[in-house]
Amino acid sequence: MAGSSSNPHVTLEVGEENPYPYPSHFYTPSFVTLKLSGRDEYEIWKTQMLCLLESHGMLGFIDGTLVIPQTSNNVSGKEKVGDHQTHHKLWRRSDALVKGWILGALSKQTLTYVVDRLKEKVYQERNAADFCAKEVWDELETMFAPAVVPPELLVVEDTIRDQERAEVQKQLYKATLGGKWRDVEIVLVERQVTVLNKITNNGNTALHVAVGTSKEPWFLQRLLGVIPENRHLLDVRNSDGSTLLHVAAIVGNTEATDILLGRYPQLLLAKDNKGHTPLAIALSNMHTETSKLLLQYINTDIEKDALFSGTSGDEHLVNVISSKDFGFAKDLMQHYKTLHTDAVLMAIAQNFPCELSILEEYIGTDMVEQRDVFCETCGNCIFDIFERCSPCVSLFCIVPCFIGIDYCLMLLLRIVRMLVSPFIKERVRIHEDAMELLEDACSLTIKTKHSSSFPQYYTNPILEAARQNSYEVVQRIVYFFPSAIMSANEDGHNVIQYAVINRSEKVYNLLYEMSEHRNIYRTIKDSSGNNLLHLAARLAPSNKLNLISRAALQIQRELLWFKEVEGFVCPLSIIQKNSSGETPKMVFTREHKDLVIEGEKWMKSTAESYTITATLIITIVFAAAITVPGGSNQDTGVPIFTYKTAFTIFAISDAISLFAVVTSLLMFLSILTARFAEQDFLLKLPTKLIIGLTTLFISTTAMIVAFAATLYIVFGQSHSRVLIPIAVLTCLPITSFVTL
Template sequence: MPVEALELNDSKGYTALNTAARFGNTEAVEILVAKHSDLLHIRNEDDWLPLHRAAQSAHKDTLSYLLMVTNPDCKTKKPIDNDLEHMAPFEADSGVELLVLVIASRFYDIALDLVRQYPQVAKSRFQHRCALGEMAKKVEQSAESCERDDILNPTRQKVKAMLWRVLELLVPPIKHIQHIREQKLKHNQALQLVKYLCEQVRSLEDLKAYRSLAKRPLLVAAKLGIHEIIEEIVNSIPRAILAKDSEDRNIFQLAVIKRHENVFNLLYQMGEYKQYITRLEDDNGNTLLHLVGNQAPIEKLNVVPGAALQIQRELQWFKEVEKFVNPSYIEKQNDDGETPSTVFTNKHMDLVVEGEKWMKNRATSCTIAATLITAIVFIAAIIVPGGNNNTSGLPIFSTEKAFIVFVVSDAIALFMSTTSLLIFLSILTSRYAEEDFLYILPHRLIIGFVTLFLSIITMIVAFSSTLCLMLGDKNSWLLSLVVTSACLPISSFMLLQFPLLVDLVSSTYGPGIFGKQSSRSFY
């Protein structure tokens, strides 16, 4: 079979090499390239080389091999167009499209190598797409994101990588730890790539060109909440901070609409300029406070459990934005004649109703539990274990240590359950104004949960001490079994209700989601 026969293609222009690259068959790719290296430079009907197909299909090993063997200076051809010559693999549109496909597959290390070898593709566009714009959509946020000092200090990054290798040799491989390391490494590579792309865009002499390359990625990053991208772009191109979308909204207005606190928190790192940028209005006359008055996107609301905590988070956003807005703008009307507070009330009416239902359901359930505990421990206090001495009238076990434990724990259980019952009744009879969801109602619910939890614990302790009095030391194994079983209701409450209590305490008394993220100044 002549090697030229390998250039045969199907109706879409796919050669055997193009198909092998599509499915990531690296072994077949190596054999085909060894037989006929010209296959590397034959495009299909989409103008894609095997390189592009491997990148689009996210086959990293295949792509790495093709990058190694593809001649960057060789002109490519397209057999279905009568072998007309096309541009070289890494030039102009071909190079930009390849880079965009590599970034879309999250191969940031390969993309970084590409832009370093061919800087021109970093500052070019193809069909309204560019590398920086693609990165604005791909950089992932994670709780374990790398420190900025490591990103800007390659030496420290290499030292950390070396330490990771040593740790892997000393400690048996743990998949979760390896996954965290891979995510950190990918995040690190992504930010390095963004920094390099910004440097290349800044090097353009055409002011209009580099602003257009930076504007869309900046707005996309604001909508997606990628504050690292925004910081890098504004650091490289300071005037890009004035970029606005088709509705005349800047990055902070978009961040407020989408509820991206990590972007909004950049205001804390700004100087006096924040007084100007927070006064800007969109094309409907909406200030920053009007925009935060709209309800958050459903995906951001669902991050917070329960409608009551969701409306609390919305109120926290409104109060935080209010701190940055000029006092004269607090009652300013938009083009529809609405003030920010009016917008908030109108847009959150349904959520307030849902929050009221959520609060009442929790309070009703807990009221029933608190009532039962109150009745049980009250009866136990009257009918003491062992009965009373007919002569003195004192309890028979009054001198036993276990009886003292019973009396104290039963009394605490009674007081706590009664307090819990009153707290939950106050929740049920509350007026449920939207301001109450910010602090008053969550505060009451926390106290109610804590007192109910303490009443359950002390009730179980009282019950266990009663068993100690009845069984004594003769049936220690039975006593141990019963006491161990007594931990079951406590554990059940912890598993079912404690996460909600933690969320309530964190949301109401915690440090919150707002504040300065870095000592690095922004604009």
């Protein structure tokens, strides 16, 4: 051979013996780095492929220069026939190599579609799989290459047809947006635009618009009906790379999703420019019904592995958990073979619902024993009778059966459950689903991961649960992973220490459920020498402080927390110093210095405001006491209405108001003269404030009652009905104040 070489990577030169090059060991991805999957990628892909073919002298296999040799039976001579047959084999070998390069640089969806198209074209003439590289290249040109406009027509196309095409696209957009099929059909008949052409600035076609705006399935089906049967929709994308199914997932168009997947199931695994599948889009937009429909079309293990594996698969669960749809998340968990990160457990810890109240827990767990008691009259279970029949029939049939107090108690509890259950049933269901999801996630981690890797799955979630004060999550994680209780953050603080820092009292209370481990925390220290009381002395996080209004009450809460931890630790820990030489008391004073100042300012300003209010009330009620309604007898000085019941109410209410408001005034004055020491905020100052506010409220209430009694004395003697509006108006301010 003219140019043969022992190096397999060297391209064979064209010669008399081998006129066709054959670089069989060349690594194609080093030249062609892009998998062709759509029209937008074609120009880049074509440029890379042409460089590859031209660099190896194989461009003739696609441009028609190197045509297939004829194997003519008319050739005379044994040697000539043999030469033609040899050249034919060599050409087919090189052509197959070029064809393999081209097909290997296509995406899976594009490859399937192109091969099916070529098989349909050639099966009438020859073997269905016997198509050459040029036919593959021409088919790709037909599918993806832009239409070639002759140069002499470019000016005409640009100047004359652009405005007309834009107007037609606008008409098609409006007709599609309004769901008017007749108008759409008129535009399509003109053949100036199709449903596959982009008609909006962001590259949406009429199909995108219909899927995104129309809720009528028939309208989308008619639009899909005008698409050629052999045309797939994977390359019909907007500027975001979204297919029609992506758009349906974004808007939650469940009907369109069902139609598209029924016709084009390959859209299920398509990804947009950001690598998101339609399922991921539907889950992130919290379209539960659309997501459930997409899940129904996932049948094969390949599809499950593609959608529910890796960090992107975990993100699906995180999106559902973040929307607090724990029931759907629990169903979605069944598709997972393993969890790849701690993101799922972290999402559960961050979004776990609040704990159930005693009543909700009773309704949810069926604490009352449900014994079947049958009626002697009809023979049915009495509880079934009560639920099915009207109250009168139920009582007539059931009451004779209950001759014991146990049965009466059972019926009463059942009635309470029936009345309350509709209001709390949803919260109970959500809580149960969340707990089951947490257990499933922990169980799946234990089954699929080695024990040595457990900490990387539970450490961050259990610390987050401790921060959120979600003690149920902490309990369940510790149940599945007992060593999780010793998990520590980057500062070296374990779960209990982290709970103390974040004021998570429910997680902290787990200390009292421990046995031998509890004593460890009495003396435990962190890397800075801080014991548990040092950590309690720190200022609480702002999100926990903001749960309590006003600085004075915040300081009180901080002091209560400090006293609680102080009672738990060893007595020696109270005076121990950390590595900075500070005792817990010193840390508390330093951390809360600014809060004490703010508390003092608030207490003084509040006391001053209420002092003015109390002074005004004293003036009013004292004046009312000496100027009684109706006046007094000029001879005896006794009030005219002394023996009236309304006057007695007035006198008593006015006296109560005066004494209460004087007490309130004295309390607020004592606050203004207080020393405002740090420890005073624990009991003295809050107690004075509460007494002052309570007595002021009592005084205000008594003053309103006294005023109402005066109104009745003056205007209600001959009109007793006046008492009704007076009573209503009297209750209005009192009720409003108590409510607010």
